[in-house]
Amino acid sequence: MTARSGRWIQQWDPEDETFWNRTGERIARRNLLFSVLSEHIGFSIWTMWSVLVLFMGPEYGLTPADKFLLTSMVTLVGAVVRVPYTFAVAVFGGRNWTIVSAGLLLVPTVAAFAVMEPGTSFTTFLLVGLLAGIGGGNFASSMTNINAFFPLRKKGWALGLNAGGGNIGVPVIQLVALAIIGASGGPRVLLGLYIPLIVVAATLAALYMDNLASVRNDTGAAKDAARDPHTWIMSFLYIGTFGSFIGYSFAFGMVLQNQFDRTPLEAAYVTFIGPLLGSLIRPVGGRLADRYGGARITLWNFVAMGAATAVLIAASTEKSLALFTVAFVGLFVLTGLGNGSTYKMIPGIFQAKAQALGLEGEAAAAYGRRLSGASMGLIGAVGALGGVGINLAFRQSFLSYGSGTGAFVAFLACYAVCFAVTWAVYLRRPAARPAGETPATEGKPQLSYAEV
Structure with missing residues (x-):
């Protein structure tokens, strides 16, 4: 049963199928819907500078290196704020923090609206761009909140849908920018469109979302998550998937402009396709992970990402725009698939750890929710640093080289390491022991990660 007081739900047990079927699923889906909306707009505001730099022609006085530095710093702030945003859910409540975090998006949007004109210094653009980084934090708080609403058997789908709906804010703002450029509009038109949408998202969160009293501020969970090596292993794998997604989302248009001499309009016609497909397929990655295991999907996804990157290197070397574009869009799709499968692994790992400790039923589920929720902020933050x-x-x-080829070689090496780590930690079967041999760790809780 749920006892509600001022938008707080006092009791919540999604692993109880009777409770889930009677009332839990309906409440969880409602919160998921409005969480997605707020996170979606947060992603749009976070990545708006990937679009704004396309508007910023020679009259703005910025070099390609300036623009890459600007987008790098925006990505950096978005990664760093994910840590406090994760724990804000437990301090203020999921509903309450969604209202606040959505409202805060007005700050970077209004600031960018005020300074977006030729003659503004690079330092000013950089400082205002840093404000947009708070939009990246919405992902962490949203994922932590939604993770608590759904049972383990539904987490892959729910977290994939939540993140995919947020990620799709990247191509949406790029599509809107395409329409505005095509209509000969300026960047202030784009910014002006988002101001009322932010107000709407905050209002709907206030009207329809809930706080879970069971999600309490637990500094012990944060410390336990930080001490667990799997938090950092998954952070590294998430650099390979989400770090690639957000980094390419910022960089794709600028690479097309600087390496293939595309105009802003020509670049905008293409740049939205990759993030759009990568966002739409993220829930598919979660669903496949629910069915076949997150580690298996993640492993083979890194193989495919490496293959797509090898094609990009060849296309970049041969200066083939068509092949380059197709391979880049394909790589975006794979980053989205991997995003879904890696995030599914997180609750599975901590649930398995609970069972290895001898916990069962709700005790095991509560342990898993506690540590997976705490670890998600750290994993999301470190993963986003990949975009930087x-x-x-x-x-x-x-x-150094006048093209992106050198960068792609480095990315290929990174995906190879991600593949090796995934196999070695989560899929490699321990060697069979000879009959009668006693393991050195006899009596300690053992844990197989083969099913995560």
Whole structure:
């Protein structure tokens, strides 16, 4: 049963199928819907500078290196704020923090509206761009909140849908920008469109979302998650998937402009396709992970990402725009698939750890929710730092070689390491012991990660 007081739900047990079928699923889906809306707009505001730099022609006085540095710093702030945003859910409540975090998006949007004109200094653009980074934090708080609403058997789908709906804010703002450029509008038109949408998202969260009293501020959970090596292993794998997605989302248009001499309009016609498909397929990655295991899907996804990157290197070397574009869009799709499968692994890992400790039923589920929720903020933050690395790699590659080829070689090496880590930690079967041999860790809780 749920006892509600001022938008707070006092009791919540999604693993109880009777409760879930009677009332839990309906409430969880409603909160998921409005969480997606707020996170969606947060992603749009976070990545708006990937669009704004396309508007910023020679009259703005910015070099390609300046633009890559600007987008790198925006990505960096978005990664860092994910940590406090994760724990804000437990301090303020999921509904309450969604209202606040949505409202805060007005700050970078109004600030960008005020300064977006030729003659503004690069330092000013950089400072205002840093404000947009708070939009990246909405993902962490949203994922932590939604993770608590759904049972383990539904988490892959729910977290994939939540994240995919948020990620799709990237291509949406790029599509809106395409329409505005096509209509000869300016960047202030784009910014002006989002101001009322932010107000709507905050209002709907206030009217229709709930707080879960069971999600309490637990600094012990944060410390336990930070001490667990699997938090950092999954952070590394998430650099490979989500770090690639957000980094490429910022960089794709600029690479087309600087390497293939595309105009802003020509670049905008293409740049939205990759993030759109990558966002739409993220729930599919979660669903496949629910069925076949997140580690297996993640492993083979890194193989495919490596293959797509190899094609990009060839296309970049041969200066083939058509092949380059197709391969880049394909790589975006794979980043989205991997995003879904890696995030499914997180609750599975901590649920398995609970069972290895001898916990059962609701006790095991509560342990898993506690640590997976705490770890998601750290994993999301570190993963987003991959976007910083990608933009800095492109910046250095263009400064050194005049193209993005050098950066793609580095990315290929990274995906190879991600593949090896996934196999070694989560899929490699331990060697069979000879009959009668006693393991050195006899009596300690053992844990197989083969099913996550």
